[in-house]
Amino acid sequence: MEKGKEMGIIKFRAWIKRKNEMMHLKGFRYSGKEKIKITFADEDGDDCTYTFLNSEVELEQFTGLRDKNGVEIYEGDILHLYGKDTINEYDWNAVVEFGNPNGLYSWGYQLNPITEFGYNVDVLAWIDMEECGIYAEVIGNIHESEDKKWE
Numbered sequence: 737m738e739k740g741k742e743m744g745i746i747k748f749r750a751w752i753k754r755k756n757e758m759m760h761l762k763g764f765r766y767s768g769k770e771k772i773k774i775t776f777a778d779e780d781g782d783d784c785t786y787t788f789l790n791s792e793v794e795l796e797q798f799t800g801l802r803d804k805n806g807v808e809i810y811e812g813d814i815l816h817l818y819g820k821d822t823i824n825e826y827d828w829n830a831v832v833e834f835g836n837p838n839g840l841y842s843w844g845y846q847l848n849p850i851t852e853f854g855y856n857v858d859v860l861a862w863i864d865m866e867e868c869g870i871y872a873e874v875i876g877n878i879h880e881s882e883d884k885k886w887e
Contacts, residue, residue: 745798745800746797746798747760747761747797747798747808748761748764748795748796748797748798749761749795749796749798749810750764750774750793750794750795750796751793751794751796751812751877751879752788752792752793753791753792753793753794754792756879758877758879758880759774759776760776761774761775761776762775762776762777762783763775764795766790767787769790770789770790771787771788771789771790772787772788772789772790772793773785773786773787774786774788774793794812794879796810796811796812796877797810797811797834798810799811799832799845799859801845801859801860801863802863803815803863803871803872803873803874804866804871804872804873805873805874807873807874809832809859809863809872809874810832810877811832811833811834811845812831812832812833812877812878812879813831813832813874813876813877813878814829814830814831814832814850814874814875814876814877814878814881815829815830815831815832815847815859815862815872815873815874815875816828816829816872816873816875817829817830817847817862817870817871817872817873818870818871818873819865819868819869819870819871820869820870821865821868821869821870822868826870828849828851828852828853829849829850829851829875830847830848830849830850830851830853831847831848831850831878832845832846832847832848832859833845833846833847833848834846844859844860845859845860846859847859847862859872
């Protein structure tokens with residue numbers, strides 16, 4: 737497997753709004769139109785399943801990518817992208833989003849800038865730049881960060 741990529745692995749995490757807590761899921765399923773059951777491991781490693789209203793849970797999918805420190809990158813993560821290649825120096829932050837948040841592509845994960853930028857916003861392009869001296873690092877997520885510029 738190529739460094740930084742796990743493209744075939746499907747994982748989710750869930751932001752539980754009323755608990756103000758992120759949970760890494762072992763599984764989930766919808767229960768009717770208005771509820772979702774999520775399963776996660778507690779501190780002892782035992783499986784726990786809880787039912788929430790759909791409106792209380794925000795699911796975020798693993799992109800299959802890892803940052804320069806090996807941290808898994810999920811939807812909703814805030815990345816710091818920085819470094820210098822032979823032409824430019826880079827230093828900007830962006831939120832990882834699925835779909836087409838900035839109208840430049842119609843597929844996959846993209847970077848929605850929260851600081852000034854002028855670069856390609858395909859997250860995969862930035863993960864592949866480490867050999868050139870350009871790095872991506874997870875510095876938070878949209879739920880737990882104090883900087884709420886993207887809202």
